[in-house]
Amino acid sequence: MPDPAYETALGSSTKDKITLLGQDLAEDVMGSVGFGELAFWLATQRRPSKGETRVFEAVLAALADHGFTPTAIVTRLTYLSAPDSVQGALAAGLLGGGSRFLGVTEDCGRFLHDVLDGAERPTDEAGWDALALETVKTQRAAKKFVPGLGHHVHKDGDPRTRRLFAIADEEGLRGPHLELFAAIGRVHPQVLGKTLPLNGAGVCGAALADLGLPLPLLRGFALLARTAGLIGQLAEELRHPVANDIFLSVDLNNRPVPPDPEP
Numbered sequence: 001m002p003d004p005a006y007e008t009a010l011g012s013s014t015k016d017k018i019t020l021l022g023q024d025l026a027e028d029v030m031g032s033v034g035f036g037e038l039a040f041w042l043a044t045q046r047r048p049s050k051g052e053t054r055v056f057e058a059v060l061a062a063l064a065d066h067g068f069t070p071t072a073i074v075t076r077l078t079y080l081s082a083p084d085s086v087q088g089a090l091a092a093g094l095l096g097g098g099s100r101f102l103g104v105t106e107d108c109g110r111f112l113h114d115v116l117d118g119a120e121r122p123t124d125e126a127g128w129d130a131l132a133l134e135t136v137k138t139q140r141a142a143k144k145f146v147p148g149l150g151h152h153v154h155k156d157g158d159p160r161t162r163r164l165f166a167i168a169d170e171e172g173l174r175g176p177h178l179e180l181f182a183a184i185g186r187v188h189p190q191v192l193g194k195t196l197p198l199n200g201a202g203v204c205g206a207a208l209a210d211l212g213l214p215l216p217l218l219r220g221f222a223l224l225a226r227t228a229g230l231i232g233q234l235a236e237e238l239r240h241p242v243a244n245d246i247f248l249s250v251d252l253n254n255r256p257v258p259p260d261p262e263p
Helices: 025-029 035-044 050-063 070-081 086-095 103-116 125-141 159-170 176-192 200-210 215-239 243-251
Strands: 011-013 018-020
Touching (some): 070 086, 070 243
């Protein structure tokens, strides 16, 4: 019986050579290919254009760090508890990437893709607005949120959103997902009766979908970006520790109350 063959176009090694994506890792990749470009290449197995790399890396920058979010706090606290486990601290923060933080990137990309799937693509702004209006009305009737709409801090507009739209426009990469997302931003007040900002995580999802990246991996790219941010959080924790103060502020201010059993 012949030995099984496990095919891969990614990394492979021989005694004196390492190949990656068909390239000589040492000679063709190291020092020549940026990490963002390589991450795109690994996910799609095609080398991105300079414009695609710029948009992709702008997304990574947009999602890297947002201050003392739950993912950052849990990373610092885990490191406080287990300073011998940097990987545990990073993993703790990444495991918190879900529907409220980071996961919106995937949720929005998938949502926009589902709307566009099978729909006739508009050819002008009025057409996009009509599709967006129908989309928001459908979500409202189903009592569901529109992913990527609203932000708890940037209530008058997320600065990342307008910048990413601008970069996509400059590179000629404003595709149907970004067009639909922009239209949702224009028309949703007609349905909701108030104006909400298009948030950065949502526009990142739209941009990644327009780049043709695999929808099931969109959250993975958000986590890739946040890994850099969490390393930064740990580096700052080493220089200016705050995790113990966070821990003590909770521990020393707890208030015992009677048990409250489920009815």
